[in-house]
Amino acid sequence: xxxxxxxxxxxxxxxxxxxxxxxxxxxxxxxxxxxxxxxxxxxxxxxxxxxxxxxxxxxxxxxxxxxxxxxxxxxxxxxxxxxxxxxxxxxxxxxxxxxxxxxxxxxxxxxxxxxxxxxxxxxxxxxxxxxxxxxxxxxxxxxxxxxxxxxxxxxxxxxxxxxxxxxxxxxxxxxxxxxxxxxxxxxxxxxxxxxxxxxxxxxxxxxxxxxxxxxxxxxxxxxxxxxxxxxxxxxxxxxxxxxxxxxxxxxxxxxxxxxxxxxxxxxxxxxxxxxxxxxxxxxxxxxxxxxxxxxxxxxxxxxxxxxxxxxxxxxxxxx
Amino acid sequence: xxxxxxxxxxxxxxxxxxxxxxxxxxxxxxxxxxxxxxxxxxxxxxxxxxxxxxxxxxxxxxxxxxxxxxxxxxxxxxxxxxxxxxxxxxxxxxxxxxxxxxxxxxxxxxxxxxxxxxxxxxxxxxxxxxxxxxxxxxxxxxxxxxxxxxxxxxxxxxxxxxxxxxxxxxxxxxxxxxxxxxxxxxxxxxxxxxxxxxxxxxxxxxxxxxxxxxxxxxxxxxxxxxxxxxxxxxxxxxxxxxxxxxxxxxxxxxxxxxxxxxxxxxxxxxxxxxxxxxxxxx
Numbered sequence: 001x002x003x004x005x006x007x008x009x010x011x012x013x014x015x016x017x018x019x020x021x022x023x024x025x026x027x028x029x030x031x032x033x034x035x036x037x038x039x040x041x042x043x044x045x046x047x048x049x050x051x052x053x054x055x056x057x058x059x060x061x062x063x064x065x066x067x068x069x070x071x072x073x074x075x076x077x078x079x080x081x082x083x084x085x086x087x088x089x090x091x092x093x094x095x096x097x098x099x100x101x102x103x104x105x106x107x108x109x110x111x112x113x114x115x116x117x118x119x120x121x122x123x124x125x126x127x128x129x130x131x132x133x134x135x136x137x138x139x140x141x142x143x144x145x146x147x148x149x150x151x152x153x154x155x156x157x158x159x160x161x162x163x164x165x166x167x168x169x170x171x172x173x174x175x176x177x178x179x180x181x182x183x184x185x186x187x188x189x190x191x192x193x194x195x196x197x198x199x200x201x202x203x204x205x206x207x208x209x210x211x212x213x214x215x216x217x218x219x220x221x222x223x224x225x226x227x228x229x230x231x232x233x234x235x236x237x238x239x240x241x242x243x244x245x246x247x248x249x250x251x252x253x254x255x256x257x258x259x260x261x262x263x264x265x266x267x268x269x270x271x272x273x274x275x276x277x278x279x280x281x282x283x284x285x286x287x288x289x290x291x292x293x294x295x296x297x298x299x300x301x302x303x304x305x306x307x308x309x310x311x312x313x314x315x316x317x318x319x
Numbered sequence: 320x321x322x323x324x325x326x327x328x329x330x331x332x333x334x335x336x337x338x339x340x341x342x343x344x345x346x347x348x349x350x351x352x353x354x355x356x357x358x359x360x361x362x363x364x365x366x367x368x369x370x371x372x373x374x375x376x377x378x379x380x381x382x383x384x385x386x387x388x389x390x391x392x393x394x395x396x397x398x399x400x401x402x403x404x405x406x407x408x409x410x411x412x413x414x415x416x417x418x419x420x421x422x423x424x425x426x427x428x429x430x431x432x433x434x435x436x437x438x439x440x441x442x443x444x445x446x447x448x449x450x451x452x453x454x455x456x457x458x459x460x461x462x463x464x465x466x467x468x469x470x471x472x473x474x475x476x477x478x479x480x481x482x483x484x485x486x487x488x489x490x491x492x493x494x495x496x497x498x499x500x501x502x503x504x505x506x507x508x509x510x511x512x513x514x515x516x517x518x519x520x521x522x523x524x525x526x527x528x529x530x531x532x533x534x535x536x537x538x539x540x541x542x543x544x545x546x547x548x549x550x551x552x553x554x555x556x557x558x559x560x561x562x563x564x565x566x567x568x569x570x571x572x573x574x575x576x577x578x579x580x581x582x583x584x585x586x587x588x589x590x591x592x593x594x595x596x597x598x599x600x601x
Binding site for chain 2: 028029030032033034036037039040041043044046047048049050051052054055058065107110111113114115116117118119120121124125126127128129130131132133134135136137138139140141143144145147148155187191192195196198199200202206209213219222244248250251254255274277278281282287290291294295297298301
């Protein structure tokens with residue numbers, strides 16, 4: 001069984017050397033390979049790479065979609081760094097991302113560990129159940145969770161009320177809305193991450209777990225000294241991908257604050273950078289300023305992903 | 320992927336708290352969907368009652384009627400079906416073709432092109448929605464379904480995944496035998512390679528379908544008229560009339576989720592198997 005880590009490196013049997021081909025081939029036969037790979041390069045070039053590069057260009061302009069495009073150099077960036085709304089959105093983005101990533105990855109580690117048990121019954125049922133949130137759309141998830149966390153009619157506040165806690169206005173408060181969004185993100189992704197970890201765990205030789213058990217290692221010690229270190233590559237992978245994905249959160253904050261969706265509430269309490277980008281680009285038609293926000297978000301993704309990469313490579317490999 | 324697999328499993332007895340933990344996780348995963356169903360079947364007065372009702376009410380068909388009055392929801396579901404199917408099938412075929420070329424054909428620049436494919440996975444294209452919109456505007460594709468379908472067909476990961484499967488399952492001897500029998504490259508792909516890797520292509524297509532069905536940001540930017548909405552955008556439109564009826568957006572969410580739940584019941588095992596094979600990493 002190939003593991004997740006194996007897919008990160010080119011397949012070893014990648015036809016080296018390439019298969020011998022008959023010498024005499026027509027022009028069509030010689031061009032066929034290019035025709036097979038061309039759709040990807042054309043589509044990605046036009047709709048992926050070109051817009052990505054063009055973002056950096058548009059960010060240097062005062063660019064109105066139905067008006068003028070005036071080159072203004074770095075003015076969008078100076079304006080952005082002086083804009084408290086930008087720093088608010090950046091702070092919200094990092095806060096929501098941290099609140100959602102840490103519990104998600106810890107939960108996935110524990111669940112993968114127990115799902116990896118040799119004599120577990122109903123294993124397929126549990127594996128399929130944890131994948132249900134992944135197939136549920138963000139839009140549907142946001143509507144349900146906003147209702148569950150509602151101040152007046154929410155199930156959660158009703159339960160809190162039973163133990164004497166005053167209703168919490170999750171949507172209108174800063175930390176409450178961050179917690180609400182982070183809960184949705186965690187709910188949606190923890191099962192998927194669990195299965196990625198489980199895939200990697202199944203490549204660990206069973207004798208390692210058995211030897212540890214014979215030496216008297218309990219479940220916690222096996223978790224700490226075998227499961228976590230052997231998952232190192234996939235943990236690094238999920239930390240980096242959840243950074244890239246998590247920092248682009250858009251739909252959840254848009255949908256929980258139905259009154260003022262583009263700002264995610266009256267005081268922008270949960271406006272993320274992608275929402276701020278959308279507000280400036282498509283709400284205010286400031287394509288230049290919106291693109292500058294996109295560039296800043298890109299820089300932030302790269303920096304935080306790099307920091308996380310370095311930190312997660314320091315998981316100890318002690319067996 | 321059954322529980323009898325010999326490798327990598329922990330030894331010993333399964334303790335009771337393991338099942339407690341797994342049952343709690345299962346409940347947490349399924350409860351929001353159950354709750355969606357509850358609110359989608361009650362009227363506002365019941366949905367806002369404390370303590371809350373935890374059994375379905377009889378208001379479902381009334382709410383569905385209201386949903387259909389507010390937005391063209393059936394049309395939205397059809398649009399989602401068209402977009403998601405086109406992306407799922409398109410990715411499966413295009414990625415199999417490209418994966419086949421990278422795994423089994425010899426051509427100038429092959430390795431360099433493959434490195435480029437892998438590198439494209441690191442480009443976060445979601446951040447460049449403004450130029451993407453400008454391109455769609457130039458092409459006259461704003462407010463069309465092809466604006467959603469065509470960009471979704473390119474999948475670097477899919478090429479990677481198909482290449483790995485083709486390398487692992489199709490021997491060079493088989494390729495040569497077909498060549499000696501006079502088969503063209505196209506014939507080798509369609510008659511020999513594709514049938515062998517169809518299961519892997521199917522799993523890839525499934526994930527493409529699910530991702531496309533649930534996509535929100537890009538359709539939200541590109542689609543303007545209600546008759547072009549996908550199901551997710553229709554949910555958003557329903558939510559704008561949230562004050563009218565609490566159950567309205569919930570009924571729409573429920574309707575948009577049913578097709579995927581049905582699909583998951585049918586093919587969920589293969590999706591789990593696909594992830595456990597190391598298939599989908601983000």
